Amino acid sequence: MKPLFSIRLVFIALALGLLLAISLSLSLGPVAMSLDTPWRVLLSRLGLPLLVEPQAQLIIEQIRLPRTLLGLAAGGVLALCGVAMQGLFRNPLADPGLIGVSSGAALGAALMIVLGAGLGGLAPEWSPYLLSASAFAGGLLVTSVVYRLGRKQGRVDVATMLLAGVALAALAGALIGLLQYLADDATLRTLTFWNLGSLNGASYSRLWPLLAIALLVLVSLPRSASALNALLLGESEARHLGVDVERLKRRLILLTALGVGAAVAACGMIGFVGLVVPHLMRLLLGPDHRTLIPASMLAGASLLLLADVLARLLVAPAEMPIGVLTALIGAPFFLYLLVRGRSHA
Amino acid sequence: MRRNTLLAMALGLLINPAQAAERLISVGGAVSEWLVALGGEQHLVAVDSTSRHPLSLTALPNVGYQRNLTAEGILALQPDALIGTEEMGPPPVLAQLKGAGVNLYTLSSAPSLPTLEANLAQLGALLGREAEAQAQYQAFQAQLAQLEQQLSQQSSQPGVLLLLSHAGGNPMVAGTDTAGDWLIKLAGGHNLASHEGYKPMTSEALLALAPQVLVVTDRALTGAKARAALLEQQPALAATPAGLAQRLPVIDPTLLVGGVSPRVPKAVAELAQAFYPALQLPSSTLAGSAP
Numbered sequence: 164m165k166p167l168f169s170i171r172l173v174f175i176a177l178a179l180g181l182l183l184a185i186s187l188s189l190s191l192g193p194v195a196m197s198l199d200t201p202w203r204v205l206l207s208r209l210g211l212p213l214l215v216e217p218q219a220q221l222i223i224e225q226i227r228l229p230r231t232l233l234g235l236a237a238g239g240v241l242a243l244c245g246v247a248m249q250g251l252f253r254n255p256l257a258d259p260g261l262i263g264v265s266s267g268a269a270l271g272a273a274l275m276i277v278l279g280a281g282l283g284g285l286a287p288e289w290s291p292y293l294l295s296a297s298a299f300a301g302g303l304l305v306t307s308v309v310y311r312l313g314r315k316q317g318r319v320d321v322a323t324m325l326l327a328g329v330a331l332a333a334l335a336g337a338l339i340g341l342l343q344y345l346a347d348d349a350t351l352r353t354l355t356f357w358n359l360g361s362l363n364g365a366s367y368s369r370l371w372p373l374l375a376i377a378l379l380v381l382v383s384l385p386r387s388a389s390a391l392n393a394l395l396l397g398e399s400e401a402r403h404l405g406v407d408v409e410r411l412k413r414r415l416i417l418l419t420a421l422g423v424g425a426a427v428a429a430c431g432m433i434g435f436v437g438l439v440v441p442h443l444m445r446l447l448l449g450p451d452h453r454t455l456i457p458a459s460m461l462a463g464a465s466l467l468l469l470a471d472v473l474a475r476l477l478v479a480p481a482e483m484p485i486g487v488l489t490a491l492i493g494a495p496f497f498l499y500l501l502v503r504g505r506s507h508a
Numbered sequence: 509m510r511r512n513t514l515l516a517m518a519l520g521l522l523i524n525p526a527q528a529a530e531r532l533i534s535v536g537g538a539v540s541e542w543l544v545a546l547g548g549e550q551h552l553v554a555v556d557s558t559s560r561h562p563l564s565l566t567a568l569p570n571v572g573y574q575r576n577l578t579a580e581g582i583l584a585l586q587p588d589a590l591i592g593t594e595e596m597g598p599p600p601v602l603a604q605l606k607g608a609g610v611n612l613y614t615l616s617s618a619p620s621l622p623t624l625e626a627n628l629a630q631l632g633a634l635l636g637r638e639a640e641a642q643a644q645y646q647a648f649q650a651q652l653a654q655l656e657q658q659l660s661q662q663s664s665q666p667g668v669l670l671l672l673s674h675a676g677g678n679p680m681v682a683g684t685d686t687a688g689d690w691l692i693k694l695a696g697g698h699n700l701a702s703h704e705g706y707k708p709m710t711s712e713a714l715l716a717l718a719p720q721v722l723v724v725t726d727r728a729l730t731g732a733k734a735r736a737a738l739l740e741q742q743p744a745l746a747a748t749p750a751g752l753a754q755r756l757p758v759i760d761p762t763l764l765v766g767g768v769s770p771r772v773p774k775a776v777a778e779l780a781q782a783f784y785p786a787l788q789l790p791s792s793t794l795a796g797s798a799p
Binding site for chain 1: 554557569570571572573575576578579580581582583584585595597598599600601603604607608686704705706707765
């Protein structure tokens with residue numbers, strides 16, 4: 164497929180878009196303040212003698228900044244893992260859920276919510292951490308089972324792994340259904356909201372594991388870009404081009420399990436970003452992973468931040484589920500590109 | 509300036525609990541109802557999505573569902589205090605609100621009289637209306653006590669099931685440890701369901717339990733419509749003793765969530781009337797003290 168726009172133009176637009184998304188995410192919210200307040204807070208922290216209202220400082224530093232960082236990391240990581248999975252399965256419809264990490268994480272969280280409630284309730288100060296840890300562990304566990312099931316004579320058979328992923332996702336879904344049946348009314352509602360995903364309630368203490376993993380994925384994945392390009396031709400072709408295909412698969416699966424597991428653990432299930440952002444970037448830039456990887460990261464982070472800004476503004480003082488908005492913003496744009504791409508072909 | 513006011517108020521509450529708070533956000537249907545009943549409505553700057561009674565509350569800004577509050581949305585309303593039940597959440601948001609100087613009051617939503625008494629004492633102190641709160645509690649309790657006394661003269665306790673449905677969709681049956689179970693008991697009925705919480709039940713299991721009265725409650729429909737929708741969805745219910753005798757009282761589902769509402773005595777009296785048609789209730793009981 165021929166790229167629709169020049170690569171440089173797309174990257175300039177994406178970088179500007181991300182900067183805009185970050186500044187909007189810091190300046191907009193239900194508490195009205197002038198658009199320059201975040202910069203004044205930043206400058207006053209850097210030692211400039213600026214007058215900043217303590218309430219505004221608190222809101223920007225303790226509520227909006229952690230939320231923005233969470234959105235950046237989660238959006239970027241979800242999109243990157245989407246690229247990794249679409250490359251691994253050589254299928255533009257692949258999403259990180261295919262290797263069981265999302266369903267595993269959801270199962271881990273559901274177990275903690277329901278069993279915690281059954282044991283007389285988790286201590287409120289610990290429950291968010293336990294929930295995240297359990298979701299992360301669930302994601303890794305289910306993915307490792309999928310990986311093992313997909314291995315035959317020392318090689319990972321991608322088709323078997325895909326089927327194993329589908330089966331385990333169904334199994335996890337059934338177990339979550341069972342937990343929902345066992346749960347009482349209050350627990351059920353907590354579960355529902357967790358599954359909708361949200362950047363609400365982000366705090367620095369819960370942020371750093373995701374930031375660390377996001378950084379790891381961000382540094383590691385681009386190093387596999389050329390190998391992923393070779394893999395597009397087929398497994399044996401890639402092997403002939405000197406790519407250690409098995410090692411590449413292991414890397415991609417591990418990075419995705421870590422990345423998506425951490426993202427889901429930090430902000431619940433947020434769909435659409437991992438599936439559609441890489442696809443969208445492929446329509447814009449073509450299939451070269453050397454451009455696809457950084458572009459997807461920028462676009463994923465921007466999309467999630469913009470969706471979050473809308474989520475907190477649209478029904479303020481309440482909040483919309485963010486998954487609804489990522490799809491509402493992304494889907495029409497995606498359809499536009501799809502139709503446009505077809506008429507240019 | 510604002511910080512100082514908050515500090516002074518926090519100290520004031522420590523030293524003199526009668527100090528009335530200025531701007532309140534109420535989270536949880538029953539909490540909001542009681543705040544209004546105690547004359548605190550003019551202090552409310554927002555409520556949550558479960559606060560639907562009295563109707564005037566729906567005109568206030570809505571902070572969303574009580575388990576999914578947002579720190580900034582609430583801070584934008586500049587509340588002095590947030591009052592809710594243990595159902596409020598998520599915990600990180602509550603921590604952020606506390607960090608921003610909002611006083612959090614967490615009441616219990618458990619359906620019981622001692623809980624209600626403690627909750628009303630706390631709300632009364634918060635509004636500086638302790639005497640009013642105590643009087644309201646005593647009136648509430650007196651109505652239930654009077655009903656209980658009348659019920660004690662009745663024989664042949666009816667077997668009851670309470671069905672909660674959504675526009676006739678699969679009904680859930682109220683089991684033990686639910687507000688529904690509490691209401692049935694207060695109205696002198698015997699809850700035939702022995703499971704814990706709200707669980708779906710098959711038509712056959714419902715028939716086998718042979719309830720004499722089916723209490724119908726619907727999240728979307730009211731009155732006769734709720735009854736008709738349920739019977740359409742579960743035709744087998746018409747064959748239960750309750751269905752044959754058309755003993756299908758309807759109650760408001762908002763009575764079942766978020767703690768004990770001031771409308772409970774009236775609802776319980778109506779249920780008791782449905783359970784014991786011969787019961788002669790004074791008209792004042794059925795009118796109730798609900799605002």
